[in-house]
Amino acid sequence: MISVAIMGHGVVGSGVADIIYSHKQKLFSAVGEELYIKYILDLREFPDSPFAERFTKNFDDILGDVEVRIVVETMGGIHPAYDYVKACLKAGKSVVTSNKELVAAHGAELLAIAKETNANFLFEASVGGGIPIIRPINQCLVANNVSEIAGILNGTTNFILTKMIKENMDLDVALKLAQDLGYAERNPAADIEGHDACRKICILASLTFGKHIYPEACYTEGITGITLEDVEYASVWGGVIKLIGSVKKVDKDKIDIIVAPMFIPNESQLSSIDDVFNGIMVRGDAVGDVVFYGRGAGKLPTASAVVADVIDCVKHLKARKYLSWIDSDNSSVIPHEDSVTAVYVRASASDRQAAYDKAESVFGEIHRLEKENAPKKELAFVTEPMTVKEFTEKLKEFESDEIKAESLIRIGDL
């Protein structure tokens, strides 16, 4: 029997307890040991839980109990999760977490402590909910030099964009619907401003390239500026708008990492990933493109990934899993202004034709997008790829009292 403690009985934590309870037989046959939930840490009371008498409000009960070899952290946020996880790892207990904020902010340090104490620190559920992604990158694709990862990493924004694309719904209306359905928080900033996706792509980048990439090094743009006009122009162009988290190797030791809405061509596997689903493309030198698709959030999907990590900890109580990266000062990330991208520009101009001519003289070759029923003063086009710096300079030259850029969206090279 293996004693486990769960810290946090919220959506994911209670899902973990449910799965361990309801899948007892299946889990037993996977490892030949029974998982026993010895403690659940939560400040609230849950008298109706089948584990009611195992609840504690005191973290030291868990830390001080040598029988507890595996601790699940599903509290979320940095404090006190960080201190608790650190203390558990220092005590040689393995920790499994679904907390992307924690891993993105302190992964390197916590992995280093785990290494010292020969414990495991696993976090499959922190990216892509129940979709297997951390373990496949770390194990299955180990014989590949990965050059790029790009994905739809946030279900809430994907739901909103899908409603805009498929039902012509305004962003505000779609956001309200997402909130009513429980997909978005009352304060939706972490989702719609891209911070959630940013944490996830930072975790994937750290894992893939072996150095911790902190969220502040990742240029992040949310979806709040996207309009139905842009959605229509994306369709004219032959694609859809998706919020993409992407990291690319651009040089031996340099990476380009970004979260931003992008035009994605209809031919890309990522273009058909709709609603709250997530999809992650990994590009390896041997395997080519591999895509992982599924529910990126939700109680049971996420909890099932946590429990799979717990099982892996049970199998590796003695032998550590080789999952690690080193700390870094973010110096492997190129400045955002050096990032190369083609850009979609929607602009208003008193003289549309003159503005197109100016666009051509300033940006060089452009691909005009002509939409039915476009306002007379609106123009839209896609530039050739160039650095953000170059684009910004050209844009300044393009804009004038007569011409104003209304919307700028990157073209995803996927």
Next chain:
Amino acid sequence: MISVAIMGHGVVGSGVADIIYSHKQKLFSAVGEELYIKYILDLREFPDSPFAERFTKNFDDILGDVEVRIVVETMGGIHPAYDYVKACLKAGKSVVTSNKELVAAHGAELLAIAKETNANFLFEASVGGGIPIIRPINQCLVANNVSEIAGILNGTTNFILTKMIKENMDLDVALKLAQDLGYAERNPAADIEGHDACRKICILASLTFGKHIYPEACYTEGITGITLEDVEYASVWGGVIKLIGSVKKVDKDKIDIIVAPMFIPNESQLSSIDDVFNGIMVRGDAVGDVVFYGRGAGKLPTASAVVADVIDCVKHLKARKYLSWIDSDNSSVIPHEDSVTAVYVRASASDRQAAYDKAESVFGEIHRLEKENAPKKELAFVTEPMTVKEFTEKLKEFESDEIKAESLIRIGDL
């Protein structure tokens, strides 16, 4: 340094050698040990290989060398691969194979031997080429009761069907093109008659449900009967034709396993998997649907999966991986006539309207498919779901001197 032997220097085997050679540093950093190819077994000569002096024609060199702890089998076919693999496992050497025929025919026995001698027998590359699927099912989805797996498991047939769907190419022409491009063998039977997909779904079924399912228990139908008319009717219906390998739990201890062309709705993630790509959907009770997508064949993709397994063997030279299933007599597979499916029927009839009326009186509710420019004597419809037995009886009643069924294709419930 870990000594490895590779048996078979064909497409995949030479790819394995290439990757071990070219990814030395990456592989070293994954396990902290160097992989050393000590032997390559092949009856042919490869004087230009960087490993030229390591070739042997004598299996006993490998078997008798205690330094060789890991053996890669990429010979293909059953003989002599089966005997060699068995001998290696009996000698306590871990074996990694890409040989789906071997695993489908002898997996249970070989896994049992591996268990006895505390060796590993791994075969990620046997299904889905470089796409991670065996390990994700076995590890990442361990906290799920999987109810169904369905996938596009054969790249050659998917290429042919894609050419038929997108370019209106006849099956024969598309097959010829696949052969010219090296995607199909001169004798394409294993692919186009569904045997390759059958072996793969049997491996996935064995892994998922814990009992060996032998290929002869899996009803298997290839794509040779598919015509461009059927492709058009699938489009009218709102989908595409794909060769699907599927296994479903239908009862506590019973499964329904099949390989057949099916109508797949455009909304399904599997519908957009084109060309030589494979895609596999796994349905778990906690995680919902997860889809894995990528190149299902080819030298480097497949070899990269083999090398990932080799790395896993190195990490688990002492502790066995928990990957196993027991032998069985196929009694968990329901008779094919009890399988439930809706069916697309294309028929010719002297009196089209009378035939539709008869279809309604015989099959009950049907969904008529009306195609532009259909021959006057052609009709097509989709039935409600029913058992194969019931359908067969009704079909007999439906057909007559006046009415002849030209094509029957299952409707995939995906």
